[in-house]
Amino acid sequence: MGAIGGAVRVRHDLHTRLINARARTDELFHIVRDEALYDRPIPERHRIIFYLGHVESFDWNLLAQRAFGLPSFHPSFDKLFAFGIDPVGGGLPTDEPSDWPAREEVESYNQRLRAELDQAITKALARPSEGHPQLASMLEVAVEHRLMHAETLSYMLHQLAADKKIPAPRESVWQTPRAKSHLVEIPAGVATLGLHRVNGDEFGWDNEIEEHEVEVPEFAVDIYNVTNREFMSFVQRGGYEDKSLWSDEAWAWIKKENIQHPVFWRRAGNLWMYRAMFGLIQLPLDWPVYVSHAEATAYAKWFGRKLPTEAQFHRAAYGTSDDAVERQYPWGDELPGARYGNFDFSHWDATPVGSYPRGASAFGIHDLVGNGWEWTRTTFEPFPGFTPMPFYPGYSANFFDGKHYVMKGGSPRTAACMLRRSFRNWFQPHYPYVYATFRCVED
């Protein structure tokens, strides 16, 4: 296939990917019972109804006018559903359910919007030379934006009471022998961060550019993520009561919110329970603990260790003993598949650490990609050569404030396309609802 034929194939593929991504978000709204659509499961975020409109209006605001010259048919909805909330230190939203439009109105807006966009995309793909030169990148942005919401909506619906959700079929119980963690030495070497553009048409967000090498001195890293069992020792030995383990801001936060254990845990008399996606279960001791950056940092300090840097994560995940060879994924260069880890929507919850030995890195480190994002101690900052994406300038730049930390890897609800090596996720340190875990290093 020639260059033009190849371009057409890629673009058609993008339309299919957009349609598939829509099925992912549709699936999430279907598990919400009707009466809960106007609930706000996370106090700092919008009500669920906002996201029903947002994932569609985002595509419309990105593509309609810019790529296709389509006039707005509902300007007030385009605006109402345009922006989410990043809750850094601000007050909580105070809107009422009655401030939002009826479900039917939002759904008919969504239907018309999809129909108009699909028609325009099909037309543009038939004549690629006449379309917007950046249409392919814009479609990638639409696909990945929606898939990111498919993940963050899962965090949100996770916090919605089980009786407000339509449960998925029960997942089988994992029988994995209990894995005992220990440190693994990683020799000094080079880690390549950022996106390498081979053909110039690989998609990456602005914060992934440019590719660059970082020298990483020797260090040692946990072979597995910290489990609920291990984190229990920290809870029971007073980790949440020892001010010396917390930064001033983190201490103020846990005191103000009265946080005494991970948000996914529940105390029931003498028993510890766990809030899984579709109900309470006994605390799964062998699952990775999901915690905020502040809690992960306090645990590491209690242990006399640290969280890894972004470069150390890269070295542990993609490095090999031959400095000239780095892998695309921890397991090698093969594309992500279910045998390599817990990601790409196969499961709603975590699996025991060490359940995917075939996904281990060259240094034998487990679960680096999947089963929970991994906190690093690296603040989210631009790579050298950073330029904001022209049609979404605030995507990364709005968060270079020293108040967000890089997460790497991926969770059970991270789409396969975002498991690429250069992908960077970030969150502020006092947000406990993310499927984020950690491991410690000594350096």
Ligand SMILES: [Fe+2]
């Ligand atoms: Fe969004």
